[in-house]
Ligand code: HEC
């Protein structure tokens with residue numbers, strides 16, 4: 362409500378709330394007349410003698426209603442109920458959340474302090490540490506990398522030993538801490554034929570069936586078109602720019618000729634979010650160890 366350019370909605374809400382409460386009070390008061398000497402019936406009669414009388418509500422009942430009116434007014438004074446008024450207690454939902462988070466952090470701090478003292482490799486071999494890492498993984502990383510960390514199209518497999526950005530402990534920590542942005546530029550300007558040659562060459566690198574004439578032309582284009590600048594002369598990739606190894610059987614987007622042509626023509630841009638601010642150093646440390654443990658068992 363503080364975001365509005367003027368105070369209109371602020372006062373609109375305040376007046377609406379207060380007027381409604383006052384209206385309830387006035388209505389109660391108008392009904393609190395002393396019982397008349399003779400009470401009329403409403404005119405409804407059942408079973409010959411059963412009549413409905415028009416008695417006012419009993420006093421104790423009315424007082425219950427008055428109490429609710431008083432309660433609302435006290436509540437409005439204490440809590441942020443009226444427009445942008447903050448309330449006398451200074452309570453806010455975000456403040457309460459911050460308090461709860463701080464309390465939880467305090468409880469888990471000794472555990473994370475212990476993990477922070479451990480070397481990443483040692484932590485990767487620690488059963489309890491990996492259980493904590495797994496829980497964190499399932500909360501923050503699973504949506505993109507999958508519950509088994511095997512990834513999917515565009516989201517790399519973290520459980521293998523193939524790395525876009527490097528699998529050394531420091532590289533993994535850097536990836537999770539500051540995020541990564543993989544950019545494969547579009548190469549439509551090379552023309553459809555050259556792109557197809559390149560796609561065949563790329564397929565041949567990992568032993569997939571390819572047209573040998575196109576492979577020869579593609580190999581040349583791979584150097585002249587600048588592919589080797591990022592993927593390396595031998596196509597084995599480059600961690601510094603996140604360019605994947607094109608000679609293995611692991612594909613981020615797919616190995617069919619059509620998919621590779623799409624990758625080369627349109628390019629690919631892919632982002633791994635940064636977690637420094639949100640998770641903090643200690644949780645990143647535990648997650649990096651967990652990722653390391655996942656790939657440790659695979660070739
Ligand atoms: C919003 C989706 C998303 C979430 C959530 C996410 N990632 Fe990623 N992650 C990606 C993408 C996309 C890439 C590939 C980036 C690229 O292609 O350059 C990636 C790359 C990585 C890599 C580098 C892999 C390599 O081969 O070098 C690691 C390690 C990683 N993520 C770990 C994590 C961890 C740990 C978490 C949880 C804290 C996480 N990711 C959460 C999308 C995500």
Ligand code: HEC
Nearest residue numbers: 543544545548559587588591603604612613614615629631
């Ligand atoms: C500026 C560096 C750069 C250049 C130049 C470049 N690439 Fe890439 N390439 C990348 C990056 C980074 C990725 C991964 C994109 C991502 O993270 O999603 C990639 C991905 C790919 C993929 C997808 C691999 C997979 O596993 O699905 C193919 C195929 C590919 N490049 C082929 C080429 C070819 C052929 C050329 C030359 C026409 C080329 N690249 C030029 C950086 C580059």
